Amino acid sequence: MKRLAMGGKKVWLEEAEDPRAEPGWAVVRTKAIPLCGSEKHAYYSEGENRWGGHEGTGVVEEIAEGSRLKVGDRVLISPQGGCEVCELCRGGNYIHCPDSYPGQSHSAELVKKREAILCILPDDVSFELGSMAGCALSPGFSSLERMGCGASDTVLVTGLGPVGLGAVTVGSYRGARVLAVEPVEFRRDLATDLGAEATFDPTTGDALEWVREQTGGRGVSLAVDCSGRAEAERLCIDAAAVLGKVCFCGENGGQIEVSPSSDFIRKGLTLLGTWHMNLLDVPKVFRMLQRRPEIEKLITHRFPFAQVQEAYDVFFSGQAGKVLLLP
Amino acid sequence: MKRLAMGGKKVWLEEAEDPRAEPGWAVVRTKAIPLCGSEKHAYYSEGENRWGGHEGTGVVEEIAEGSRLKVGDRVLISPQGGCEVCELCRGGNYIHCPDSYPGQSHSAELVKKREAILCILPDDVSFELGSMAGCALSPGFSSLERMGCGASDTVLVTGLGPVGLGAVTVGSYRGARVLAVEPVEFRRDLATDLGAEATFDPTTGDALEWVREQTGGRGVSLAVDCSGRAEAERLCIDAAAVLGKVCFCGENGGQIEVSPSSDFIRKGLTLLGTWHMNLLDVPKVFRMLQRRPEIEKLITHRFPFAQVQEAYDVFFSGQAGKVLLLP
Amino acid sequence: MKRLAMGGKKVWLEEAEDPRAEPGWAVVRTKAIPLCGSEKHAYYSEGENRWGGHEGTGVVEEIAEGSRLKVGDRVLISPQGGCEVCELCRGGNYIHCPDSYPGQSHSAELVKKREAILCILPDDVSFELGSMAGCALSPGFSSLERMGCGASDTVLVTGLGPVGLGAVTVGSYRGARVLAVEPVEFRRDLATDLGAEATFDPTTGDALEWVREQTGGRGVSLAVDCSGRAEAERLCIDAAAVLGKVCFCGENGGQIEVSPSSDFIRKGLTLLGTWHMNLLDVPKVFRMLQRRPEIEKLITHRFPFAQVQEAYDVFFSGQAGKVLLLP
């Protein structure tokens, strides 16, 4: 099979041995593989890296004895794997399993994966649309699900990379009023297409002031940071209304300052974070894709495997939503 | 009537005019007035202060036309007041009302209070026990209610002043396993009496290590900081298990550092804060007092009004739980 | 003032003394008074009846000392009244208060009402639109709120009188897929306008079969009966999916049969009922009106007081949505 390798600001295809199914594991032929911003590290690092791809959809190519899947099943390929028997794994939170492992990169024609991770796509969800149930929609969905987002809410989304665009999409689908803050015009326009009611360029004024104007001074009931930048995270906290909730989705390995008394005790804020999505949420995300096929607007570019370098160039330009590889 | 005044490290009684009921307002004759650590500021400040007392129970002494209360009703006197018509007030969160006001200090023989704030005590809850439904139990109850604390939880409480002792009491009542961290021996012993399963003196070793030992390395599902100290707040965050929840109850007007990626995204933590209690929780707190009259152990000292200086001396010594004035 | 009286299949205006404000009570000048199907009983009964009107909006005309409202406040007038101090009243469920009382009919130019029942309308919600926050929208909102209805749900609504049309409206607003069953074509068409995705005339075939076809055999996650008819209630139970929820909104004083094992234990169904709406939901309903002004389509007819007989004739014809009296 062909698979991707990357490093030194380049990406290329190489041949590798086909993986084989074995009990508990199936082999999936990939059909749509979205690129994820988290691959930047491997791309820009020295050396040759063969990990990183962790989203996608495909068709079960091979199963082993005892399988509950069938050859030909259309499936979502979620990232990583876990021990399958601990409380976290059994509850669908295998990403947090102390024995979780990255597994093979999904950026290949064939991916070998534990069956427990493979979820059967509904017939009426295409491979391309279905692949949005990875890093595009899952952090936003998980955030808004855990915060109980519904039609009564006003949601602020900061940072409109693919994760932020996904949060806008999910907020709109759940009936909430969505406000979004992002400096890149292309992304703000895409957010509007995906359901944001108003957007703001933070390089042109005071974003906190803007949120207050949009909400009659009250602030938003929910906020999701997808930028991973301290000032946007702080904006979320400050723009949240009394008793509001804030969720961090954008990776920020640094520290930010919060005030126990002002932010939490007096204001009654709730602050949380989500990484990937609990497997229990997958059916709800699939239902969203069935009811809102226009979510495909999140996908702005598609490339065959042969044009993989072009795909990464476009994706890392910032002038893109989700970019798909079609092996 | 007699009322308290304080300042310059002294407290004394003085005469004041009796308040009178008017439409919407009742006058309550106080029966049990707990002291609160938040009065320290007034006590130690210069000048004469006549605010600060904000807990207690009493008997309705006078009502005006249109009242839904009756003279003789036994009531809980909660702090402050709000506009009564905004969304926050109507939802019981009047403490967060943008038009909230402190109102008259409760440290007096008679208190004039909006009827909307006065909750009728069950017949079988004494004035003394009922007065624990103020700052003693309400922050802990609100914290554990908002975090959904139940019998499956292990709860860490840091800081065993009256608020922390209240959190221990509530956690035990809700069936959780309670661990507590506090340097003062008197308070640790009282926490044990009130239902803590294990306590730790943080001056004798590594509190985080101790929590891990107590929880098989896993950490606690819930943590409540009642100390308002940064290192204890950080302990709560670090000692929480994956997908755990942490609530701040102890005032800390400073800043603490948190990591969006490590604390929230990767660990899945939820962080919140509570000040006072939503009025909707009052019936649940009353039910707790009915079912657990031994909560009276929280009250370690009682003084008549005439011994008010002695009451404050004992209370501020740290060798006390809740101290009551009995006017 | 003028007020309505009815009986013997007629309705007429008569003069009555103006009510006066007193402490705790305000007088409201009515602006929009919706008719409600529950008035049928008074209309068709013998004698002269002066009760029944229990919805509407208006302007505060007079207040008494101690009031937290102001003359000129625009308000929603909800039905009944309660004791204001019991746990149910304090929690917003005053309708269930053991001491609840009907109070004066709202079908008059002036209504005297306890202030605790009057909720201030947002400035951008008209009197007419605001009046939909009574029996039109409140049973449906309460049902879907208590069942946690969101975008992942498919909701069946049976019976498309004003209550059922309201449930369709709320379900659509909350992002759910809405299916509706009703024999009258006018009402089915109105439901489609208000957001139903598909409707069915149960006189033309098997409604259960139709729901199964619409849901891939799985059934609906939520169902709301607004007809009060046993066969529709049974349809809701049978059409609900495994672990689904069913809510009764349509009054049916008779009995229906349910099977503990088949309906509840094996299928995992949850069955509930809602009457009016908890006051705590009012802000959410107001937010719905602000975000969806097209809900005004629920109002199909408007009449001045002088044409009150015509108003009731049209309303009871079944060829109407909500009918308003404009005093």
Add this chain to the structure above:
Amino acid sequence: MKRLAMGGKKVWLEEAEDPRAEPGWAVVRTKAIPLCGSEKHAYYSEGENRWGGHEGTGVVEEIAEGSRLKVGDRVLISPQGGCEVCELCRGGNYIHCPDSYPGQSHSAELVKKREAILCILPDDVSFELGSMAGCALSPGFSSLERMGCGASDTVLVTGLGPVGLGAVTVGSYRGARVLAVEPVEFRRDLATDLGAEATFDPTTGDALEWVREQTGGRGVSLAVDCSGRAEAERLCIDAAAVLGKVCFCGENGGQIEVSPSSDFIRKGLTLLGTWHMNLLDVPKVFRMLQRRPEIEKLITHRFPFAQVQEAYDVFFSGQAGKVLLLP
């Protein structure tokens, strides 16, 4: 291996071929097998029946390639099996899977079971105690978990067979006040030992009256029927307070009458049912067993396989709690 067969009011041991592990399936050597009232049907029916046993704990004896379990793992053996890939199975509700299957009876020395059904027992929970996490505790736990039972609740349990005794145990563990109704004295006494605050013999008076006396006229916030008898189910509905919740756990294949208006709309009742337990609840049940080892009182008799007839005689006498077979 030896296994049980029953029929014609007799039970006996017979030899059968040892089952063998295969991919996805493990073989468990049973250690504690509780008897369940649902086996009565097989016991009293004609012919020879080899199904029915569906609870228990044991040790993994054999695994196949690809297993995530290890030989020697101590496990809970839950009933049935499902397809493992549908939404219900992936969410832990495999019991409701449309493709669920009974599988081999657990009443044997060796049981072959899908790995997905086997949950690893905590080290400090014995096989005997762990076996209570089947039909003894799971219906009650599931009922009270779904109804959100906590320390603020008063719970009525009707019918004190093993399921009802389990519900008493769980209610007490969760901090609720538990009332129980049952005619057999032995069972009432056992309920008292397991945490019921008060019990009532319904043959000696009016049980509804008794509940009202116990609750100040208000009724219970939660009720669980474990008798499967129409009059007890109706008692639960009538004894529930306004806005209360009722759960059916006792199989009753017949019909009962409920009133949409009186029981649901005006009273605001919620009615549900639970069969077995969602797999996601298993860790919470294990935690309960760790914290309350005295739950072992639920087990009143233990028999080796050789005394199987005596075991069933005792169990069906009604003078027993849970009866264990120890193979």
